[in-house]
């Protein structure tokens with residue numbers, strides 16, 4: 622049996638890089654030699670907790686942002702052939718269920734997830750091949766292409782807010798996802814205020830297009846700071862990309878009347894927040910939340926990357942071998958690495 626090196630998640634903070642069989646493919650599948658896999662906040666969360674109810678149950682291969690080369694195709698595959706460079710999303714909807722028929726494929730009752738990007742090879746199942754896999758344009762690097770999945774979540778998240786050019790958007794949280802929101806909002810013509818803890822890290826968002834920054838380590842009242850930067854009105858749109866009760870509260874308080882908040886960051890399950898009903902009602906505040914992505918958002922994200930709007934150089938801070946993944950995950954968990962790392966298996 623042919624084997625390969627892969628990272629296997631065994632549980633809480635337990636990842637081992639070991640030899641496992643190369644995945645077998647069925648008729649509609651692809652076998653892809655992974656050339657770059659990117660770390661993601663979700664992976665760090667999974668590593669810390671040991672599982673993800675929806676996405677992954679250990680022991681399992683994991684990692685979900687990748688691009689690579691097709692090395693084998695199933696009998697029924699016609700769109701792809703060995704040798705092509707491809708990028709795939711980490712899921713595909715059924716297109717038949719209650720939610721899919723209502724135009725919400727991200728809420729699909731039978732969303733098929735695919736994990737195993739931290740490995741030499743990954744199987745891409747037929748449904749993902751059909752609905753969420755594309756050839757990578759020649760001018761893109763593997764790591765550029767691998768940004769399509771997280772960017773797809775961001776594209777959907779911003780689309781959900783109804784952002785228009787000229788709007789002021791406050792983004793709370795400047796990890797990889799928050800930083801991508803800053804960049805994308807700027808590309809779409811918004812005025813962007815980035816809110817993060819450390820001034821030093823906020824400097825990076827200025828290079829991505831943030832017009833103003835608010836460092837919470839320097840101010841007791843970030844809500845007042847954002848209001849001050851918006852003529853006292855508050856932001857048209859607030860994106861919460863931290864996932865904590867406190868920042869969910871800030872988001873609502875930073876909005877102008879009639880504004881839209883997207884609670885993008887998911888706090889730990891069981892978290893409750895209290896909201897001022899008067900504020901919501903009399904200020905006509907719209908509260909949204911976005912989960913995951915859709916095939917359309919994935920395609921849109923890849924188009925943005927192809928046009929050069931988003932490049933790996935801005936979001937990928939380091940490169941490491943597959944063997945060093947457990948150590949990289951610890952560093953991401955402790956915060957000594959903050960943006961993404963490209964794992965090259």
Ligand SMILES: [Zn+2]
Nearest residue numbers: 661663686771
């Ligand atoms: Zn991800």
Ligand SMILES: [Zn+2]
Nearest residue numbers: 715718721729
């Ligand atoms: Zn469905």
